[in-house]
Amino acid sequence: MTSSTASSAARFSGVVPPVATPLNTDGTVDHGSLARLVDHLIDAGCTGLFALGSTGETAYFTETQRVEIARTIVETTAGRVPIIAGAIELTAGRIIETARALTAVGVDAIVTTAPLYTLNSPAEIAAHFRTIAAAIDVPLWAYDVPVRVHTKLSLALLMELAAEGVIAGVKDSSGDDVGFRRLLAANEAAGHPLQLLTGHEMVVDAMLLAGADGVVPGFANVEAEGYVRLWDAATRGDWDAARTEQERINALFEVVFQPTGLSGDATGVGAFKAAMVARGIIDHAVMAPGVEALDDAAVEKIRAILDAHDLLPA
Amino acid sequence: MTSSTASSAARFSGVVPPVATPLNTDGTVDHGSLARLVDHLIDAGCTGLFALGSTGETAYFTETQRVEIARTIVETTAGRVPIIAGAIELTAGRIIETARALTAVGVDAIVTTAPLYTLNSPAEIAAHFRTIAAAIDVPLWAYDVPVRVHTKLSLALLMELAAEGVIAGVKDSSGDDVGFRRLLAANEAAGHPLQLLTGHEMVVDAMLLAGADGVVPGFANVEAEGYVRLWDAATRGDWDAARTEQERINALFEVVFQPTGLSGDATGVGAFKAAMVARGIIDHAVMAPGVEALDDAAVEKIRAILDAHDLLPA
């Protein structure tokens, strides 16, 4: 389908957090905590949910697990906000299988990356997105995350796919602020065919000033209200308030820099999960299979940061 | 299982080509051509087969397609040589599912890489291989291909996994000749727990001189006899003959440098498939879904190189 036929509900904007995946101590999905987390996010004012993204540790789950995670998110959300789900797989044929399984349980849009493992040209990557879009019944988004995919989606590629109606939006975690600014300008000049969300959660005030349509903040799993306030301040043009809120969030975001000696996945999501447990949002800080746990010292530092901001329960 | 319990049939050595995947013009697997290809390889003297590797375009196929490809290779081989199959997926849980599906149709060993898409530490990568090895009934090999995986498997990691019996061998496509030489020496010092195959098919004479146990040559899909002669020369210590054969092969290998302006996957496998069609080994040079085809000029140059070496049918 093309973006022009997408329901307005799927025009994601504002605060669209990537939903973490709480697990039980035996490694199974903790559906109770997951439902509580979804309510926490929606109650705080988030305007959409991003299921099965990197923060959701989607790469570590089997197809069966992915579907059950999506189902709980869809059922708990119950239509209150739209849901976009990651279909992270190697290539188009496999992505389509995953995307269909996820849309079957009711997600409103699909987001995917350039192919993984393969060595493709820009023309092949464009064809990849076209093939997927033609095979699914919901809007397709492009996820630009070179640190994981090792390919940068170019401005020309994204605007070409936008003009064709192949993609409805971009989640940008490219680490290329100049590239994102040029994308914002080109999108505006083309009549805003794309919704453009930034994943750079420490510079959201700046990216909203620059014209981003919203943010996908992993830290919202720990505290969503701040990003909602930031978004509201930006929407009313109060940039000093937006910056003040961003700086408060950034001081909190230092939780992710407390663990040392661990992998990128263990550190980032691990810090979020530890903070979520400390706040009582989820029950266990269990990581996806194969990802190392934080040690007690790191958890204690994380609790101290939350405490200093009055974010621990009484 | 551990390598010590692996059947001797699975101690891969010598010439173990990665089997290409011939397709029909409608994109389905051309089982007739695939069977002919398997016979071509075994008849020429290859001592093992590597199914569903990068040359086999495995990343582009669905699970269903992968299983039917493996089945045809297994059935055509009929036990004449051992078969190792790639289980190329994101993370351990998903790899195990693929590996079990492949071993169920009869492959003798599984080879896989470090996780894809994720951001892991060496300790997490070691755990990844341990988890997979514990869950399958055939020997596990490590595939070191940083150009695709964006992670280099370190000497320390590989030797640790070897000492534990987690991996039975390594297919090295790392592009790090010094690292491979150190691995050969460390493996020898440890009593040769690993079989070490090089994927650097233009320097096989040199790698065999250095002590490699064999080679995984993509070009064998086009002409396997050369690599068998090279291996035989090296086995009897006739290094001048090995070099002469390598240089003949390398002149032929220039087929992969004829296409211009295409992706890495289109160029390498595309050149092999064009040459295989020219030689009558397979029926069509159709590429995996999403990969661009060679143009006529490139195909003509490839034919000319084969012709100059008397490799075209009369």
Place this chain on the structure above:
Amino acid sequence: MTSSTASSAARFSGVVPPVATPLNTDGTVDHGSLARLVDHLIDAGCTGLFALGSTGETAYFTETQRVEIARTIVETTAGRVPIIAGAIELTAGRIIETARALTAVGVDAIVTTAPLYTLNSPAEIAAHFRTIAAAIDVPLWAYDVPVRVHTKLSLALLMELAAEGVIAGVKDSSGDDVGFRRLLAANEAAGHPLQLLTGHEMVVDAMLLAGADGVVPGFANVEAEGYVRLWDAATRGDWDAARTEQERINALFEVVFQPTGLSGDATGVGAFKAAMVARGIIDHAVMAPGVEALDDAAVEKIRAILDAHDLLPA
């Protein structure tokens, strides 16, 4: 010397453009054009000058040429604004020689990078800056430009050098907006020992909102008034005006994306020089020795962009 003894004149902030180096058709420095350029920049309201940076093509000049370029900039400036000069060389001993030659002609501060060509640890890079700072009589700045140096200066390293008084500021061209935001916060928490200038000239509004002390905009060589207006708007907290000005500048900045098929150095500085000639600021668009010239088609596109913004002389 330490930053605490730096004259207030050398507390660079606001708009501090990197001065391009106009050349004659025989490749010698065009001192007349260079003097006109310096006046253009200062008259427009720039608050400092960055001599011999990447935009100044400093890497392509011999020591003799560097000194004569610095001398013309110093003499033309005549104390109206402070001047910071790049001492871009391989390692500390060589950098000190260059820095002393430049301070001898009167520049107010020196900026340099981590070592080039060598393979150093963070501790060695810290020692590198300490050695240089101890050997020169003006404040030292760190220049973080990984695309050229292939080393990222870490937050910990920069704050350590700041605490010791080794560096007085940082020119950030790291392409890491999150890292820069954390540096801004850490610097503020430490009492603002560093002046922090961004080189990301397409997102200056955003970086000033985030707290940057100023900008080093190459495009100011073509039109400096816009950046001065942007800085003034930001200073008075009018972020909508700042964004509007940034967007006007960004539309103009597209000049650097007009050339195709050339190197990074040929494209960026080449576009600036072509635009400067079109505007009558310098006489020739001659590039540093070894850098290719733009073709006529690119120059024409650049002129058209300027013309559309009424930036060509009547």
Place this chain on the structure above:
Amino acid sequence: MTSSTASSAARFSGVVPPVATPLNTDGTVDHGSLARLVDHLIDAGCTGLFALGSTGETAYFTETQRVEIARTIVETTAGRVPIIAGAIELTAGRIIETARALTAVGVDAIVTTAPLYTLNSPAEIAAHFRTIAAAIDVPLWAYDVPVRVHTKLSLALLMELAAEGVIAGVKDSSGDDVGFRRLLAANEAAGHPLQLLTGHEMVVDAMLLAGADGVVPGFANVEAEGYVRLWDAATRGDWDAARTEQERINALFEVVFQPTGLSGDATGVGAFKAAMVARGIIDHAVMAPGVEALDDAAVEKIRAILDAHDLLPA
């Protein structure tokens, strides 16, 4: 000048070690040790010397120091073998100044890399080598070391410069064994215009089998006799003897993997210098300014490796 006019003395082949630079405890050049080292290398049968390369820590020295180092090497050599010297600097104009200073003291050839710090196209890099070759009176070599220069010199570029007589040889430290093999074949097909030396000192047997003209082994500073024996074995076609010698050397080469936690420059050259002191070849293991020293534990491990091979003085 062109390679066709180069004296036969400058057709470097065989064992051409990069000469380390011994320093006194006050950081000045230890000319006595340097002279002893040169004699050690020539007496062992080395067929040329590579002055002021990476192993010679050339990047850390000022122009004055470089000239005095070259002078001692030239005077001690006294014409017994030809000397090629590195002119490692940012760009052509600066390289020419360095090259002329070095040829003035009598080196027989100059080797340099692609430009540093700059962002150049292949055409600009070709022009860079042409400009330098035209400005000096001795043969020019290309040094391909992407780990330091962050640019790979392509096969097409090198063969184009060879055909024009711009370069007389290549010192390959590219880490790309397949690329080097293709270069060897292309050079042979073109009539061997280039001398091709490998810097991969752990795989010299393999590279000589593949056709390399010689080797630039850093470890020869510690023990040169092994590489001479290896070269002699290869020359007479005794590849088993060549491999045996290579494996003996590689066991010794493990000295460079003993230091931990230090930079690449500290580790490699540091291990060589520690071993040279242990063997009595030089007086001090002082590193170039800014490079950290090995700790006692690393030095002790290095001594133990030498001792196990009977390489310590009685």
